[in-house]
Every structure is written in structure tokens, then in C-alpha cells.
Amino acid sequence: MDAVVKKPQDYKSDLKPVWCPGCGDYSVLASVTRSLAELDLDPHTVALISGIGCSSRLPAYSTLYGFHAVHGRALPVATGLKLARPDLTVLVAGGDGDGFSIGGNHFVHACRRNVDMTYIVMDNSVYGMTKGQASPTTESTWTGSKLTPEGPGLAPFRPLEMALSAGATFIARAFAGDPLEMTRQICAAIAHPGFSFIHVLSPCVTYRPEQKEWRTLVHAEFTEPETDRKAAFLRLLDDDGFSTGILLKSPSAPFRPTTAASEPISALGRQFAI
Amino acid sequence: MALTSVSIALTGSGGAGVMTAGQILLDAAAKAGYHGLMGRTLGPQIRGGESAALLRLATRSVQSPDDGYDILVAFDWGNIERFRDELPINPGGLIVADPHAGPVPDIMLTSQPHVAAVPFFDLAKKVPGGRVNMVALGLVATLIGLDHEYLMERLAIQLHGKGEAALEASRAALDAGAAAAEGLEHVPRLHAATPPTTERWSITGNDAAGVGAIQGGVRFCAAYPITPATDILEWLAPNLPKVGGSLVQCEDELASINMIIGSSFGGVPSLTATSGPGLALMMESLGLAVASETPVVVVDVQRGGPSTGIPTKSEQVDLNIAVNGLHGDAPHIVTAPLSIADCLFTTQWSVHLAEAMQTCVIVLSDQMLGQSRTIIDKPAELAFVGRRKVAEATNAAEAVPYRRYALTADGVSPMALPGTEGGAYTADGLEHDEFGHPSTQTTHHTDQLEKRRRKIESFDYGDHWALVDGDGDADVAIITWGSTAEVAREAMARAREQGVSVRLIAVRLIDPLPVDQLSYALAGVSRVLVVEQNHEGQFLRHLRARMDLPGRVEALHRPGPLGLRPGEILNRILAR
Numbered sequence A: 001m002d003a004v005v006k007k008p009q010d011y012k013s014d015l016k017p018v019w020c021p022g023c024g025d026y027s028v029l030a031s032v033t034r035s036l037a038e039l040d041l042d043p044h045t046v047a048l049i050s051g052i053g054c055s056s057r058l059p060a061y062s063t064l065y066g067f068h069a070v071h072g073r074a075l076p077v078a079t080g081l082k083l084a085r086p087d088l089t090v091l092v093a094g095g096d097g098d099g100f101s102i103g104g105n106h107f108v109h110a111c112r113r114n115v116d117m118t119y120i121v122m123d124n125s126v127y128g129m130t131k132g133q134a135s136p137t138t139e140s141t142w143t144g145s146k147l148t149p150e151g152p153g154l155a156p157f158r159p160l161e162m163a164l165s166a167g168a169t170f171i172a173r174a175f176a177g178d179p180l181e182m183t184r185q186i187c188a189a190i191a192h193p194g195f196s197f198i199h200v201l202s203p204c205v206t207y208r209p210e211q212k213e214w215r216t217l218v219h220a221e222f223t224e225p226e227t228d229r230k231a232a233f234l235r236l237l238d239d240d241g242f243s244t245g246i247l248l249k250s251p252s253a254p255f256r257p258t259t260a261a262s263e264p265i266s267a268l269g270r271q272f273a274i
Numbered sequence B: 001m002a003l004t005s006v007s008i009a010l011t012g013s014g015g016a017g018v019m020t021a022g023q024i025l026l027d028a029a030a031k032a033g034y035h036g037l038m039g040r041t042l043g044p045q046i047r048g049g050e051s052a053a054l055l056r057l058a059t060r061s062v063q064s065p066d067d068g069y070d071i072l073v074a075f076d077w078g079n080i081e082r083f084r085d086e087l088p089i090n091p092g093g094l095i096v097a098d099p100h101a102g103p104v105p106d107i108m109l110t111s112q113p114h115v116a117a118v119p120f121f122d123l124a125k126k127v128p129g130g131r132v133n134m135v136a137l138g139l140v141a142t143l144i145g146l147d148h149e150y151l152m153e154r155l156a157i158q159l160h161g162k163g164e165a166a167l168e169a170s171r172a173a174l175d176a177g178a179a180a181a182e183g184l185e186h187v188p189r190l191h192a193a194t195p196p197t198t199e200r201w202s203i204t205g206n207d208a209a210g211v212g213a214i215q216g217g218v219r220f221c222a223a224y225p226i227t228p229a230t231d232i233l234e235w236l237a238p239n240l241p242k243v244g245g246s247l248v249q250c251e252d253e254l255a256s257i258n259m260i261i262g263s264s265f266g267g268v269p270s271l272t273a274t275s276g277p278g279l280a281l282m283m284e285s286l287g288l289a290v291a292s293e294t295p296v297v298v299v300d301v302q303r304g305g306p307s308t309g310i311p312t313k314s315e316q317v318d319l320n321i322a323v324n325g326l327h328g329d330a331p332h333i334v335t336a337p338l339s340i341a342d343c344l345f346t347t348q349w350s351v352h353l354a355e356a357m358q359t360c361v362i363v364l365s366d367q368m369l370g371q372s373r374t375i376i377d378k379p380a381e382l383a384f385v386g387r388r389k390v391a392e393a394t395n396a397a398e399a400v401p402y403r404r405y406a407l408t409a410d411g412v413s414p415m416a417l418p419g420t421e422g423g424a425y426t427a428d429g430l431e432h433d434e435f436g437h438p439s440t441q442t443t444h445h446t447d448q449l450e451k452r453r454r455k456i457e458s459f460d461y462g463d464h465w466a467l468v469d470g471d472g473d474a475d476v477a478i479i480t481w482g483s484t485a486e487v488a489r490e491a492m493a494r495a496r497e498q499g500v501s502v503r504l505i506a507v508r509l510i511d512p513l514p515v516d517q518l519s520y521a522l523a524g525v526s527r528v529l530v531v532e533q534n535h536e537g538q539f540l541r542h543l544r545a546r547m548d549l550p551g552r553v554e555a556l557h558r559p560g561p562l563g564l565r566p567g568e569i570l571n572r573i574l575a576r
């Protein structure tokens, strides 16, 4: 394959997505495949790991090595893979419920750990797969779910602030309606050595039809990435949740523990000899 | 009178150094040619608190504790009521206690031992830099007849880099202890031994599990600390890098199990170690390992349960969850090491099984096995090295699409490792067809269920499934598993001395239970005694759910913290 110019199509499998027509996740799939083609990566050298949810269905729709793991655990699966196989390009994809609720603890620690991989969260402020319950990023007064008829009553989770506090070194926000910008961000994230987080506003047309409005709300804001946390924090003070662009790209030393063998296995026993 | 086995308990609270003294005594005795083991019991305190080093030294190989202790050395009696039950003293045994700690409590005198007073602290104070545990060490070595030069040799290693003065202070303290031993009566002396001519190891079960893991091919470990499994991790952390591997400390057990699923998906044999609470957290993802056919090994060093239970004490209580804890129909493998030394073999074998069958293996060790130290001959090299059936690269243009979950005769299908051209697939916990594509079709579901069952049913486990020992024409058979195996073996030996022949079946492969081999091994017996350390008889229920046991079936099980003793089992054998 090497000499041939790659096309986004090379990264798409023949499986037909289960997604509803108009779902924002189609655009994320397209942006991922386009980024990989632009970066000229061989599909078999890239792994795409996910949890459970509509958005977590992504891997099977690609020609990459994929792992569709259990709900909330995509990040640790990806971390183990990257640490054991530093030669691979590792991408992680999932939803806001998967990443910020059941998997929230892993999100925080993945930001701290700074293993070289790219995490794309498709945020639709709802649990699509289980048919429309509130997620951590749902507005506190949203009454669209029978489970929380009065609204969740909780302040929404702020993913960018969380990532920044936890020590992420690459933070961006994209909108499913702007695949070109998303592609630019994914390429930059893959190139960034360390944990890169892309928060994608990805509308759920079925359970949150009002999110069609997002098109009018998003605004390109983070045009030049900040390189230090303080400046990034200041910018987030004014964030209405719809600012897009790469917020932060700071110097990063990725976590990489694997070392070269220095001893034959048979030598290990010596420490027990008396 | 010289004995072939002497058991010694060294007890003290807060930094008295009983564990250090115990290990030096064990290793020095090994140098002199003795065998032995040392268990440890600790209170709940983070630092200090009551603790005891529980030794048994013998002229022959021993892997089981004795019924009680022949010598108990006590620096003080703080909180003795909390662990008196774990310190049975043999009739005619000897208590050596510091008189400043007050009179020997009545609860220690029920077996009417001899009592001697030795002012350990005063003696230690008289030696510049002298420590109370060294005084006790000198005393005990003198009592049992162990040459102090062996102690000095071990101390030189222990105190390496601390200078001559420290070593001399220890020697003087040993001498003070030796002088105090003069004139003591009712002393259990050990028979002389001959120093070994071949290499011997002093190793704990947890370290042995670490060695087995690496020898089996494990190169990645992700884990969260938990008593009493942490020692495995602390051994692996510096040793994995030496062989090109690594260990990562995780945010929780959900992360550890999923990280090793990820690394194993990448083709690197992987393992984690935990205890009951951590195993419970891992259950959902163990199902993922089964469904996605990703090999992983989880070593569960069991402790008293349920819930947080008794973290520092041993029990065999996680069989139920290990066998039955996964949701869905999820065939997998459960093994149990049968002695401290066998933690090496069983862990290595378990890695081999996981890799060969691309499934998850839970290894049921426990605190008694994991945190006890024993003297063994340097183990022979084992043939098992995790070897996975992998898919070769194909030229993607002309290849037939790769079927990750192909239905093969033995149920194992070649696994493409990421990076292999033409092998890309998505591993999935969703039910899938042969390609790995999600499917809800009946045929796909039954085909894959049967494939995953077939893998582990048709595998040739050889005769590693159990240790079968004893007399072929015996009437009585003991079936046991895990840490009670060696205790049962000692009971069997004692029964034989009394003219009663017994067969012992110590099961290493808990699930899938090799029912045919087990029935064969039980042929001809009229009584079956199922021995284990828990309250509910988990293994007995497991056996009964899978097979009909012959003859009269009796259960011998009780909870911890005192480990089962050979005498208890012997009494049941003899009770007709």
C-alpha cells in the first residue's frame, strides 16, 4: 500500500452504521478517516478503542484494529495497548456518558498520565443508546427524560476545565457540523506527543432535536492554541461551551515505561538463592 | 531429645523486628541444611501493632504448618487476646517471655506449657546498638542448636552497607541471647542437618507467583494495591523492566483489568494481581476478556471476606465468585496453587493456559500461600511459555477477509495482532459472527457460545489438573484445593503412621473441573472428606454441582484466621 496515495475510503469498513440519519457521529467517522488519510497512516498500524454507546460504535465502521470494550473503560484498554505497543497509533472514541460519567475516573487519570493517544468524545448531552436519559453534560433544567422529569438538577460537567485541571497537554473542541476544522484538530492531536483530548459537539437528532440549533451557537474562538495552563484557564472563564478550536497545546513528555531487556530471565532467580 | 521438626512463634508489637528475625532464622537454618517455612500474622494497625513470625524448621521438606508451636517468644503481651487463637502452643511447649511485660496471660497457658523469663529488653540495652530481636534470635538459635555462624552469614547480607559496627552489635546481641538460653529446660532441640550441596531458594508465594508470571511470558502488569496481593506487584515492578516489560499502577481495579485487556489485545501476555474486593470490581471486564477472547491472568490472593473482611488473614473464600461471578454464559478457567512453592508453577501454567486458549484465568492464591516464605530446591525450568496462536500477515488486496472468531475444531482461532497487515478486526464484547461483526442471530450466538466452551473443554490439561498422592487401595480420600493441600498431605502422612491409608487429591484446576479424572482418582473409596478453609463449603458445593461423589461424603471446613491444621484433618480421618 505504501506508494499509493491513501483515501478516506480506505479507512472505512463495509458495515452500515446503526446511527440515525443526521446523527453527528457520521461526521466524526468521516473526519477520523480523512485525518488518517492526510497523515498517510497504514490502517493496520492504527487502533481505535471505544466503550459502549452510539458513538462507541465507531471502530467497527473503520478498517483499523478496533476494540469495542465495555461501558466506560475505553481509556484503560487504550492505555494498556499503547504502553505495551508504543509502535501503534492509538485513538479512543466514545460518548459523554461513557467518558464523563461511568468512565469519569479514567478520564481524569488519563489526562494526568499523559500516554500518547488521542481521545475523541462525541458529546450530545444525552445517553443516545439507552434512549434519551440525561448525561453529565445535560443542562440542569432539561426535562426531556422520564428518568429525571424535573430535570437532572445538577450543574453540567465542564469537560475542558476538567481536562485542564487534570493536566492534559492538548485540549480542543470541535463541532460535528465543521468536519474540516475537526480534521485539522485530529491531525494535530495525533501529532501531539501525549494525551490529546478533543471535545466534539455531536448532536443527537433523535433525543435532542433542538441541538440542530448548535450550528448557530458555535463560534471559532481558540484560533491560536495556548501553550501554558494559566492562559488556557483564563480563556475558559469566558467559554459558553460553544467555543471551538485548539485551546491548549503545551510541551509534553509522554508517559512511557517500557524498557529494554537487560537480563536473561534465568538470572531473576538469583535473588532468592541462599 | 532431638526433634525432626520444631515450630517457633516470635511475637511482639511495634517495630520489635520479629519478621526480620524470623526471616534470618529461616534462611540461616536453610544454610545449615534445614527446610522450613515462615508465615506471618499481622494486626490491623498500619504501623506497629501486634505481629508474629510463625516458623517451622524441619530436617525434611515441609510445606505445612504444624498443629501448634513448640517455642513461643514474646517481647510483650499487648493485644495478645486478638491473635491468641492463631498461636496454639503444643502441650509441653515452651514460652519464653520478658518478665517486664507482666505475667504470662492465662489464655496462653491452657495447654500447660513450660514458662521461662528472659529480660530481652534489658539484655538488648546492655549491648551498644543491640536490638531486642537479635537477642531473641540468638536465644532461639541456641535453644534449637543452630550454629550462630549461619546467622552471622545472613546478617552480613542483611546489614550490607551498614558497616562493621552494626554487624558487631548484632553479634554481641546474639551472644547475649545465647547466654540467656543457658540453663533453660524443656528445650525442643532440632536434629542435626547437613548443609545442602545444591542451590536452595528462600521465597514467598507472592514472589514465586511473580517469577511464574515472567517465566510464563508476562511482560505487562497493571494493578491497584491491595493487601495481601501487593507483594506480587512490588516484586514485579522492578523485575519486569529487566526482561523488557513494565508495570503500571492504576487508578482502580477497573482500570487494571482493562489495561491488561488492552495490552494483551496488543499481543503482550499480561497479568494483574488483586484480592477479593478487587476481583469483584473486575468481573464485568473479565466477561469482556471471555467474549472478545483476549487472554488475561488475574491472581487473586484471597483474604478473609466478605467485603473488606479481614485484609491481613487467609481464607479460601473467593471460589464462588471466581467460578460463578461472571454474567452471561462465560466459560473461563480457575486454578489454585497447591503450596507456597507451587505458586510459581501454577501461575506459569495459568499464563500458558490463558495464552493457549485465549481466555481469562483466575488464580486463587491466598494470604497464607502468598505471604509465607519457604525453603525449596531451586525449581527446575518449566516448559510452559505462553504461546498464542497468531494470524500471519496477508496481502490485503488479494486476501479473503480475516475471520477473527473462525469456528475451528478446537475452538481456538488465530488472533491477528495489531500491526499485522490484512488482519484488522474489531474485538467485541457484543455477540458477533466469525468476523467479529456484531450480531444478534441465533446461529451466531450459539456457534460462538459453543466455540468458547469447546476451547476449554477440549484442551489437554495433562496431569497438572491435580496432585494425586497416597495409597491406591485406601478407603478414604481427601479432596482439597489451594493452601489446605499441604496441610492435608501432612495429615495423610500421620494417618499412615497410624496404619490408616488415605488418598489425597489436591485439585489445581478448579474450573473446568476435570470430572472424569476426578472420578477415576476416587475409584474404590467409600469415604470422601472435602477439606477447605471457609465457612460455607464453597468447594464442596462446586464439586456437588458438577459430579456425584462416591461413598459417604463428609465436609471439613471452617473460616480463618487460624489456618487449618494437620491434626484437625487427622482427627476427622480417624473419627469413623
Ligand SMILES: Cc1ncc(C[n+]2csc(CCOP(=O)(O)OP(=O)(O)O)c2C)c(N)n1
Pocket: A052, A053, A054, A055, A056, A071, A094, A095, A096, A097, A098, A099, A122, A124, A126, A127, A128, A129, A130, A135
Ligand atoms: C455497565 C453498564 N451500565 C449501563 C449500560 C447501558 N448503557 C449503554 S450505552 C449507555 C450510555 C451511552 O451514552 P453516551 O456514552 O453518552 O453515548 P451515546 O449513546 O450518547 O453516543 C448506557 C447507560 C451498559 N452498557 N453497561
Ligand code: SF4
Pocket: A018, A019, A020, A022, A023, A024, A025, A054, A055, A124, A128, A129, A203, A204, A205, A206, A207
Ligand atoms: S440516538 Fe442520537 S446519538 Fe444515537 S445514533 Fe441516533 S442520533 Fe446518534
